[in-house]
Structures are given as structure tokens and as C-alpha cells.
Amino acid sequence: MKSNKRGDGGDSVHDHQPSGQRRSACTAIQHCSPIWFTICMDTGILSIITHLLPYQFNGLGVLSTILFVFNLFLFSLFTLISIARLIMFPTNTKSEATNSADEISYLAAPAIAYLTIVSQVGLTCSPAWGHGLTILAYVLWRIGMVWTILLCSAAILVLAKRKVTDDRSLSPAIFLPTISVMTSGTTGGLLVNYSYKISARLALPVIIVSYMCIGYALFLSILLYAIYLHRLIAVGPPQPTKIPSLVITVGPLGQFATAIQLLGTAAYTRADFADYDRGAFLKASAASAVASSGVLVALLILGFALFWIATAWYILIEALLMRKLSFSLTWWSMIFPMGSLLGVSQHVKKEKADSGENNV
Numbered sequence: 363m364k365s366n367k368r369g370d371g372g373d374s375v376h377d378h379q380p381s382g383q384r385r386s387a388c389t390a391i392q393h394c395s396p397i398w399f400t401i402c403m404d405t406g407i408l409s410i411i412t413h414l415l416p417y418q419f420n421g422l423g424v425l426s427t428i429l430f431v432f433n434l435f436l437f438s439l440f441t442l443i444s445i446a447r448l449i450m451f452p453t454n455t456k457s458e459a460t461n462s463a464d465e466i467s468y469l470a471a472p473a474i475a476y477l478t479i480v481s482q483v484g485l486t487c488s489p490a491w492g493h494g495l496t497i498l499a500y501v502l503w504r505i506g507m508v509w510t511i512l513l514c515s516a517a518i519l520v521l522a523k524r525k526v527t528d529d530r531s532l533s534p535a536i537f538l539p540t541i542s543v544m545t546s547g548t549t550g551g552l553l554v555n556y557s558y559k560i561s562a563r564l565a566l567p568v569i570i571v572s573y574m575c576i577g578y579a580l581f582l583s584i585l586l587y588a589i590y591l592h593r594l595i596a597v598g599p600p601q602p603t604k605i606p607s608l609v610i611t612v613g614p615l616g617q618f619a620t621a622i623q624l625l626g627t628a629a630y631t632r633a634d635f636a637d638y639d640r641g642a643f644l645k646a647s648a649a650s651a652v653a654s655s656g657v658l659v660a661l662l663i664l665g666f667a668l669f670w671i672a673t674a675w676y677i678l679i680e681a682l683l684m685r686k687l688s689f690s691l692t693w694w695s696m697i698f699p700m701g702s703l704l705g706v707s708q709h710v711k712k713e714k715a716d717s718g719e720n721n722v
Contacts, residue, residue: 372553394443394450396456399471400694402440405433406478407701410552413485430482437475444472463527465516467535470542473513474698476551477506477542483704500564503553507546507575514539514579517672530597530650536697537614540579544617545645547576548702551624569625576621583614587670599677602686608674609696615667616702619660626656667703700701 409429412422436681448455458465480502488495517539521527550572554565590611599605681687 370373370493374391374699378390384553385402388450391443391447392454392666394440394447395465395466396468396471397446397467397691397694398440399437399475400445400691402437402475402605403478404694404697404701405429405436406475406482407698408611409433410478410481410485411704413482430479430486433475433482434479437472437479437480441472451532460520460524461526463531463704464533464535466520466526467538468515469517470510470538473506473510473542474538474545476509477503477545481508481549483550484553489556491663493559496553496560496564499553500568502587503546503549503568506549507571510539510542510546511575511578514543514582518582529593532572532593532608533600533604534589534590535604537583537610540583541610541613541699542619542659543575543579544583544621547572547579547621548617548624550575551621551628554628555624565628572621572625576618576625579614587611594673599681602681602688603690604692605678605681605687606690607692607695608677610668610697610698611670611674613699613702615663615670616699619667620702622656622663623660626653629653664703671703 366577406429409426412429413426415422459469460466478498483495483502484499488499550568554560554568567617600608630649678687
């Protein structure tokens with residue numbers, strides 16, 4: 363009997379440890395919100411930037427590829443965890459996705475991360491493995507475009523219908539759904555400029571739809587900027603845990619400026635309009651005006667972006683000096699918006715290099 367008791371006691375001790383580990387794993391899965399995908403967003407934009415840097419050196423291409431593969435791994439991992447969360451905790455997941463303004467906004471993070479992967483398929487994979495990967499990137503882009511537009515529209519409708527927030531408690535993350543649509547336009551611009559042997563017949567629909575995407579996102583973002591500026595003036599900065607996410611406000615402007623220049627370059631420099639040559643707009647004579655106006659509008663938008671850069675970083679640095687901040691996942695939302703601005707400057711430098719100008 364004693365041996366049985368010891369055996370029973372021993373079994374209960376050994377059974378307790380896996381049970382505790384399972385509970386910890388379940389808790390981690392339950393609290394794995396879409397904000398984790400901001401890590402993928404940052405890794406993705408860094409991989410794109412290193413690929414497109416105008417001044418390449420040995421090893422930079424390899425670093426870009428490593429970041430791309432790492433981004434793909436992280437995206438797959440977080441997607442599996444998110445699926446497990448939805449299966450294991452469907453009620454809790456649905457409740458947070460419809461009753462938390464931050465959760466609704468961060469649902470755009472997986473879509474943005476996905477589009478950075480699509481961009482790299484066109485940038486890295488199609489030149490390496492041929493036209494088949496160009497077609498794959500095109501199909502993946504169409505999926506991402508539909509995803510982002512539906513998600514952004516649904517996010518705004520849910521926020522309006524369920525009244526989970528108001529103008530005085532609005533989070534900077536509210537800009538993420540519009541950034542996702544804007545990223546769809548930027549990805550389209552990257553694909554038509556850098557994919558291997560993409561024809562004018564395939565590129566033209568991408569250019570036109572991408573222009574529509576950035577128009578959709580720009581004017582919706584302008585409305586959100588007005589609301590959020592009112593929130594800053596009326597209430598002041600957000601709570602300390604959300605202050606790093608203020609940098610998100612730069613995202614729509616940086617992505618728009620990058621996209622409109624990429625699309626103009628595809629129309630004019632790559633001669634997609636000239637090769638298609640139909641109608642009154644899709645002609646070589648219109649391509650030069652489209653590209654030039656794109657640069658002008660991009661400069662105007664960047665001027666507006668300077669205001670939000672100054673505002674966001676002033677509030678952030680002030681909070682750091684006053685020791686109000688502690689590390690949280692919102693810090694990961696800072697890299698992608700600033701990276702999009704770096705993408706604008708890279709494109710300008712590339713255009714100068716292509717035109718034979720030298721930097722002083």
C-alpha cells in the first residue's frame with residue numbers, strides 16, 4: 363500500500379508539471395494579439411530597404427535575403443499561433459476583435475506584414491527564379507489588395523457602429539488600416555518596377571488599381587488626421603504605454619509618397635504607358651506628366667509628414683527624458699513608418715543616379 367501511495371503521489375507530481383506548462387502555453391496563445399505582427403512589418407521593411415539601397419556593397423544583398431527569410435518564418439509562426447488562438451478561444455478572440463479599438467486597428471498588421479513578403483517575392487525571388495515568380499507575386503498582390511481594402515472598410519464600420527472609442531480617446535493605431543491599403547499601392551509599385559519581365563499588359567492593371575488604393579487611403583487618412591489632431595489639442599498625448607505608437611501617424615504619408623513615385627516611374631521610365639498606348643490616358647504623352655506630378659505631390663505630402671514626425675518624436679523624447687516610458691510591444695510599431703520615409707529618399711536618390719546626377 364505504501365508503494366502504491368508513493369507511486370500515486372509520484373504520478374501526481376509528474377502530471378502537475380506538464381499541466382502547468384500547458385496552462386502557460388494556452389495563456390500565451392490567448393494573449394497573442396495581432397500587435398505581434400508589427401515585428402514582421404519591421405523585418406519586412408528593413409529587408410526591402412536593404413535590397414533597394416542605392417549604394418550596395420558586398421553582403422548587403424545577402425542580409426536582405428536573410429531578413430526576408432526571417433520575416434517569412436516569423437509571419438508563418440505568428441499566423442499559426444493566431445489560428446490556434448481562434449480555434450482554442452473563439453469567443454474571447456471575437457470579443458476583442460469587435461470591442462477593442464486597438465485590437466481592431468492592429469488587425470491590419472498581419473496584412474501589412476504579408477505585403478512586405480509579397481514585395482520581396484517580386485524583388486528577390488522573381489529575378490532569381492524567373493517569370494513564374496513574377497506571376498506568383500502578381501497573384502499574391504491581388505489577394506493582399508482585396509484583403510486590405512475589405513479590412514480597412516470593415517475596421518472603420520465596426521468602430522463607427524459599435525462605438526468602442528471616441529475622438530478624445532482615439533489611439534494612434536487607428537491609422538494602421540489605412541497604412542495597409544497604402545502599402546498595397548506601394549507593393550504594386552515595387553512589383554511593376556522590379557519584377558522579372560513583367561509585361562505592360564500585366565503591369566497596367568496593377569498601376570491603375572494601385573493609384574486607386576493610395577487615393578482611397580490618402581483621403582481617409584486626411585479625415586483621421588483631422589480627428590487625431592483634435593484629440594491631441596483637446597486631451598494631450600496618449601497614455602505612456604501608447605506614446606511610441608504615435609510614430610504610426612507618419613506611416614500613411616511616407617507610404618503614399620513612395621507609392622506615387624514608384625507608380626509614376628513605372629508609367630514613364632519603364633514605358634508601361636507607351637507600350638500599352640491605348641485611350642487618352644494610357645499613352646506615352648501622358649506618362650511624363652503622371653511621373654512629374656507624382657514627384658510634386660510626393661514633396662507636398664512629405665512636407666505634411668514633417669509636422670507629424672516633429673510632433674511624434676517631440677512627445678516621445680519628452681516622455682523618455684521624464685522616464686514615463688517602459689518597454690512594450692508598441693515600440694515595434696515605430697520602425698515601419700520611418701522606414702517608409704527612408705524608402706522615399708531612396709527612390710529620389712535612385713532617380714538622380716539614373717538621370718546621371720552626382721551627389722555633392
